[in-house]
Every structure is written in C-alpha cells, then in structure tokens.
Amino acid sequence: MAGCVFCAISAGEAPASLVHEDEVALACMDVHPINEGHVLVVPREHAASLAELDPEAGAHVFRVAQRVAGGLRESGLRCEGVNLFLADGEAAGQDVFHVHLHVLPRFEGDNLLIKPREGFGRPDREALDDLAARLRL
Amino acid sequence: MAGCVFCAISAGEAPASLVHEDEVALACMDVHPINEGHVLVVPREHAASLAELDPEAGAHVFRVAQRVAGGLRESGLRCEGVNLFLADGEAAGQDVFHVHLHVLPRFEGDNLLIKPREGFGRPDREALDDLAARLRL
Numbered sequence A, B: 001m002a003g004c005v006f007c008a009i010s011a012g013e014a015p016a017s018l019v020h021e022d023e024v025a026l027a028c029m030d031v032h033p034i035n036e037g038h039v040l041v042v043p044r045e046h047a048a049s050l051a052e053l054d055p056e057a058g059a060h061v062f063r064v065a066q067r068v069a070g071g072l073r074e075s076g077l078r079c080e081g082v083n084l085f086l087a088d089g090e091a092a093g094q095d096v097f098h099v100h101l102h103v104l105p106r107f108e109g110d111n112l113l114i115k116p117r118e119g120f121g122r123p124d125r126e127a128l129d130d131l132a133a134r135l136r137l
Helices: A005-010 A055-074 A125-135 B005-010 B055-074 B125-135
Strands: A018-021 A025-029 A039-043 A081-088 A101-106 A113-115 B018-021 B025-029 B039-043 B081-088 B101-106 B113-115
Touching (some): A005 A025, A005 A039, A018 A055, A018 B125, A025 A055, A025 B125, A039 A055, A055 A081, A055 A101, A055 B125, A125 B018, B005 B025, B005 B039, B025 B055, B055 B081
Antiparallel strands (some): A018 A025, A025 A039, A039 A101, A113 B113, B018 B025, B025 B039, B039 B101
C-alpha cells in the first residue's frame, strides 16, 4: 500500500536490515528497538489489522518468529528469554498499520515492565465460564 | 507432562473455561486475567519453551489466537484493540513452563503499560545491519 513503510521494505524500496525473507514474510531489525536484537516479523501482503490478515500468512509469521527467537538465543547477544508481542489497534499500542510481530530478546534486569491494570482481581469460575461462552469459537 | 496445569487441562483433568479446542490446541480463559476477556491459547503437546515447540503447532496456535482476537472484538466485552503476547523463559516473564500465547483485549485508559528499557537510544543503520547479519536465518 502506498505510504506504508513495511510495504516499501517488502518491495525493496525502503532500507531495512533483513534477518530473513521468503515469499510470505520478512524479518528485519526494529529501528526503534526496546532491547538490542529487537526484530520485527512482517507479512508481505498489506494487512492493517489481524482482521484483514490472511490466517495462513499469520501462521507463517509465527513460524518465522519462532526461528528468529532461536537465532537470538544462539547469537551471542544478551538474550536469556524472548517475548513475542503483537499490537492490534491503537488502543493496544499499534503504531504502524501493517501487521507486525515483535521478537524481543529479554534478560534479567532489563527493566522492561509489563504492568497489569490495577485493581483487577481474580474472577471466579462462574465468571470465567460466562466469558468463555461469549467467546466460544 | 505430570504436574503441568496445561497438560491437565488438555487431558480434561483440570477445570478450564474453554473458548476453543481442536486436535492441536485449546483456548481458555486465563484465571489471572489482566483485563476482562483475557484468553490463553495452548498447544496440547507439552513444550516447555519455543525451542521445544513443534513449529506447526506454533503456527496453529497463532491461527487460533487470530480467531479469538476477532471473537473478542465482536463479543460485546470492552475491546478496542488486542495484544498477542508470549513469554519464553523466566527472564521474559514466563511463569507456566508449557508454551502459551496470551490474547489480551485492550481499551483506551486500561492502564496496561509496556515500559521500554530506559536510556536505550535509536541505533544507526550500520549497527542494525551488523545485528541482522548475526541473526540471519
């Protein structure tokens, strides 16, 4: 899509430090890394959101991310753990509206905090069953 | 695996509020939700880490998570966005050592904070190219 940085990278029209590319997806270094070694996995076909994403492209993005995670652990970079993270929608922190999965190397004391909503207690089984019924696929 | 809560759920031997199950994966409500509607997608076969996970099971976990995300947006629960999140390793915040992908409904003002490492600046292209070369698949 015109004006989309990930479409431009996919087309070879914008610079990127590529870790992987195949017909369906590419992986490149994030230019705003949270930790050293922060990689993005991006489906080539433009999809602004999960709702627009071809499920098979999504499945492949996960395959690539799993391989990148393995590579990070073997890279010699400081990587004692890995987070996979995807933001779908502005309320979830999405900033570039072409789906992308973050692969984040983690280490003890890196100060990356994921802070839960305050005051949200543990629901009982009945409440969970009610929610499950509403969400059943 | 004996003593693993997700293996017990998969075998029907521990309670769970199921959203989905198929031959490869299941989805259930998290009993320690961060937001209302917090779902976990779990491969049935025990894998403590991404390194142990069958890549095709991983790809399927993502397919299920994408469908759960769509369901959350249509559920009537407050869901203006969705995060997918996976913690691999203790340093990444993993607490249950059977791979699971979180599907988190998000909304404006929910106060879920993801706080980057302080003082980690934007690297230049040369630094990113060097990292990409180390991580190339």
